[in-house]
Amino acid sequence: MSVITVENISKQYIIDHQKGKGGTTLRDVITENLKSLIGKKTKTTITHEEFWALKDVNFSIEQGDRVGIVGHNGAGKSTMLKILSKIIQPTTGMVRIKGRVASLLEVGTGFHPELTGRENIYLNGSLLGMSRTEIRKQFDAIVAFAGVEKFLDTPVKRYSSGMYVRLGFAISAHLDPEIMIVDEVLAVGDAEFQKKSLGKMRDNSASGRTIIFVSHNLTAVQALCNKTLYFEKGRLIEQGETNQVIASYISKVSKTRLVRQWDTPKEAPGNDLVRIRRIELVPDYPDNLTHIDVRTPMTLRFEFWNQMDNANLNLSMHLNSLTGECIFNVGTQSQPYGKGLIAAECTIPGYFLNDGSYTISMMVVKDTVTPLFVMEEAITFDVEDYREGIAWYGKWPGYVRPQFPFHIKMLEPVASKQ
Incomplete structure (x- = not known):
């Protein structure tokens, strides 16, 4: 029912637009009233605009x-x-x-x-x-x-x-x-x-x-x-x-953004400790496609300038849904690094993410506990649906869609009646 x-x-709604020298502040109103008393009122034009909410x-x-x-x-x-x-x-x-x-x-x-x-x-x-x-x-x-x-x-x-x-x-x-x-x-x-x-x-x-x-x-x-x-x-x-x-x-x-790059530390995001040089998501498109679908493996490449003489550093990657939920977080091992350009790479396999919209955030961490710089929503991308040999085309639930081995077999067949 x-x-x-x-x-x-x-x-x-009707929106009024006023054109002319008159204003809408208290000072403007007082000024206009005084001018009108001595016959010098400013000429204004009011136009009306229709707005459909x-x-x-x-x-x-x-x-x-x-x-x-x-x-x-x-x-x-x-x-x-x-x-x-x-x-x-x-x-x-x-x-x-x-x-x-x-x-x-x-x-x-x-x-x-x-x-x-x-x-x-x-x-x-x-x-x-x-x-x-x-x-x-x-x-x-x-x-x-x-x-x-x-x-x-x-x-x-x-x-x-x-x-x-x-x-x-x-x-x-x-x-x-x-x-x-x-x-x-x-x-x-x-x-x-x-x-x-x-x-x-x-x-x-x-x-x-x-x-x-x-x-x-x-x-x-x-x-x-x-x-x-x-x-x-x-x-x-x-x-x-x-x-x-x-x-x-x-x-x-959603606005797909697969690569961001800065040529010099001076213009790059970061701080006095670390600066980001490049972050890129590289899809390995199957069948000469030009869009990411659930089959597509993707490689995340990340480069940053370390500006400290000696620091134990690791990276933390957060993959989030566009609604803000963290789907997973994966990190590198913490190792000592001197000043210089550092690169890291991570592969997200095909048949892992469900169709939907996602963002990737990166964090540079010192001593496994102290975040030095967080790059929120650095990468934004969409995963399209793909199905083969399945007659059902409703929305596949969940954020991940892995193809784990899942076996089924007959244990005790029942003899059919003649």
């Missing part, structure tokens, strides 16, 4: 779905959530919502700053249509989840942003909304609170509630959401199963 139906939603958006959400919304800043994600939360009205189109909606769109949403935390819990519950008895049943759970016991009778205007978010989320999650809408605001909380919040939203969904979650943390979206919407420049580009949509989104934002 669809609990949210969005039909041809568009949202237009959303354009012809259509989708539906089923009861119990956990839906992520991803896209660049300015893609229209927050505008869509404000329309679903009935904070703003669309310029065109229609939204149908079945059920009670709780929204947490920004720090302090729905709070009265002069009221205490206790009073705001009852206020928010009343706005959701709950009775005082229903709110009282959930009161202790809300306070425990938010961790604001000591400040419960303090006006929320004195709360930190983290306390605001914890209390706001606790109220939204515990007061039994049929539909829960959460924007990037969870990023304000600490790691423990984020983990607890994702778990609570997952539990809510299991009980039949619908979750809509906007975040730039793609790992969090993958962990929580079974479906995802991808917005770009106000338009819905793709919708569907989360891993597939995020892979598509990442592939569009």
